[in-house]
Amino acid sequence: MAEDTVKEWMGSQGEKWTDQPFHRLWLLDQARTLIDFFQPAFHNPEGGFFAMDGTGQRYSSVPANGELRSLHETTRMVHCSAIGHMLGMPGCAGELDHGMQFLWNRHRDTVNGGYFWGVDDVGAPDPTKQAYGHAFVLLASASAKVIGYPDADRMLEDATDVLTTRFWDSVVGATTEEYLQDWEPFSTYRGQNSNMHLTEALMAAYEATQDRMYLDMAQKIAELIINTHAREQTWRVAEHFDTAWKVDRDFVGDPMFRPAGTTPGHSLEWSRLLIQLWELGDRAHDWMLPAAEALFLAACEQGWDDEKGGFYYTLNWDGTPDQTDRYWWPCSEGIAAASVLLKVSDDVRFELWYRRIWSFTRRHVIDRENGGWFPELDENLVPVERVFRGKPDLYHSIQACLIPLFPTHGSLTKHLQGDQSNLLTG
Numbered sequence: 001m002a003e004d005t006v007k008e009w010m011g012s013q014g015e016k017w018t019d020q021p022f023h024r025l026w027l028l029d030q031a032r033t034l035i036d037f038f039q040p041a042f043h044n045p046e047g048g049f050f051a052m053d054g055t056g057q058r059y060s061s062v063p064a065n066g067e068l069r070s071l072h073e074t075t076r077m078v079h080c081s082a083i084g085h086m087l088g089m090p091g092c093a094g095e096l097d098h099g100m101q102f103l104w105n106r107h108r109d110t111v112n113g114g115y116f117w118g119v120d121d122v123g124a125p126d127p128t129k130q131a132y133g134h135a136f137v138l139l140a141s142a143s144a145k146v147i148g149y150p151d152a153d154r155m156l157e158d159a160t161d162v163l164t165t166r167f168w169d170s171v172v173g174a175t176t177e178e179y180l181q182d183w184e185p186f187s188t189y190r191g192q193n194s195n196m197h198l199t200e201a202l203m204a205a206y207e208a209t210q211d212r213m214y215l216d217m218a219q220k221i222a223e224l225i226i227n228t229h230a231r232e233q234t235w236r237v238a239e240h241f242d243t244a245w246k247v248d249r250d251f252v253g254d255p256m257f258r259p260a261g262t263t264p265g266h267s268l269e270w271s272r273l274l275i276q277l278w279e280l281g282d283r284a285h286d287w288m289l290p291a292a293e294a295l296f297l298a299a300c301e302q303g304w305d306d307e308k309g310g311f312y313y314t315l316n317w318d319g320t321p322d323q324t325d326r327y328w329w330p331c332s333e334g335i336a337a338a339s340v341l342l343k344v345s346d347d348v349r350f351e352l353w354y355r356r357i358w359s360f361t362r363r364h365v366i367d368r369e370n371g372g373w374f375p376e377l378d379e380n381l382v383p384v385e386r387v388f389r390g391k392p393d394l395y396h397s398i399q400a401c402l403i404p405l406f407p408t409h410g411s412l413t414k415h416l417q418g419d420q421s422n423l424l425t426g
Contacts, residue, residue: 016351017358018339018404021424028423030366031401035084037371038394039091042077044069046121047102049077053390054383055370068118068125071107071133074099075140076395079413082143083398086416093147100144100151103137112182114162127181131167131194132257134159135175139201142208146413156205163198172245173220190241192229193257195221196266199273200411203280207414215280222277226270226295227287235294236262236302236315237270249317255387261314261322264303265330268311271296272337272403275344279409289344296337300353303330308381309360325386326377331361332400339404354404361400373397 017023041056042049048069050058059067078099084092107115109127117133118126137159144152166183167175174195180186199218206214229238229247239262240251252260271292278288302319303311310326311334338354341347364381365373375388399412405423406415 016342017355018342019426024405024424024426027401027405031087031398032089034372034394034398034401035080035087035089035092037391038077038080039084039089039095043095043098047098047106048074048119049099049393051390052372054367054372054385056372056391059390068120069102069106070126071103071115071117071130072136073393074103074107075133075136076393078103078140079136079143080394080398082140082147082149082413083402083416085147086413096144096147096149099140100149100155103140104151104155107137108158109181114166114179114183115159116181124181128186129166129179129181129183131163131175131177131191132197134163134167135194135198135201138163138198139204142201142204143413145208146204146417156208160205168217172224173217174224174245175221188243189251189253189258190243190245191258192225192237192239192241193266195225196270196273199277203273203276204411204413206280207411218277219281219285222274222285222288226274226291230267230270230295231291233262235267235291235298236317237266237295239263239266255323259314259323261316263314263330264299264311265313265327265333267295267299267303268330268333268337271299272333272340275337275340275408276410292337293341293345293347296334296341296353297349300334308379309356310364310377310381324379325384326364326379326381327388328361328365328373328375328392329396331357331365332396335361335400336403340408343408367391 037056041058042052044050051067053059078096081092081096081099085096103115106119109116114129115134115137116124116126117128117130118124137155141152141156141159145156169176175198177189177191177194178187199221202214202218224245230236238247240248240258242248274288274292278285302315305312311330312321313323313325313327316322334357335354338350338357341350342354364377367374372391374383375392376384376386378384402412406412
């Protein structure tokens, strides 16, 4: 559709979807449905949260010593429980407490400090210390602090101490990556994924505490990952680096967290985060808005399948599809990014993409039979389980439903802490 035709068509539709009360009501209903799907089925009475199969039930086959609980999954459910509690969803406060206790008593290494990547009922089968997971410990504790959880301060202080003394590289302004239980580094890898999520967590911690240190750290990460490297790569987010922060285009790692090539979903995610960071910094960094727009449009131009819809999971460096499966989380991030860009730009393309991505998600990603969202679709848009299994946590999908309802200058929990009377009217 030609751009002039798009503008004419959009004009005939009246106001933006995010300004329409019925669309906003639909978003809230989707959020409620997601929380109802996960709670209380994911509650593990032994601590932490169960992984759920495609129907929303606990997997029937688990090891004798219990199911492995990953740090990022526990922390994300804490964060989402805080969101649910602030939406007035009964039971969410109890789940937040359940998760926070499990983080403090089971994930936390009381001998060496930090938080284990994977624990079960009796031990820590994966005792490594990952920057990615610690970023989410900071996010979970910041979200818990916003709602007034009594033990939030001690975890926020502990996570901050670990991140600043063990992970943070003040010379480059970014986090290092991974360590053994005793803090011996076991690789020279540096990655943007952990730094991207740390940026989100640092902004949440800044909002919860008003400590400028968090915001300064977030801005330094954005300068390195986006203003330096993504700009050099024609607004593609480089994922993998060596210890000198030189881009490693040949790296092939874990298909879930460190796939080869570029990942359009991370460009979309950074687009959203940059707008929030720009706003929190009083719009002082004038490169952030055009960078956010460029990241979003480049990801949509190269990463979206024009024939069948959906974002390819990864691309080769020449822009051709690498992994052609479609995941739920790039759609979530595309929805959220388009919605925030709509609030700071009059470019009609962001409205068009907001509607396009939501329409694809509703038709193909939302599981209307069993509940939740399908995590993976193959190139024919048929649900598969190649990298993810069952129904992953709420983190991406719940934010896609709620971020469009709020202004750009703040995280969800900070906005929910305020006046909610205009949720349906904007």
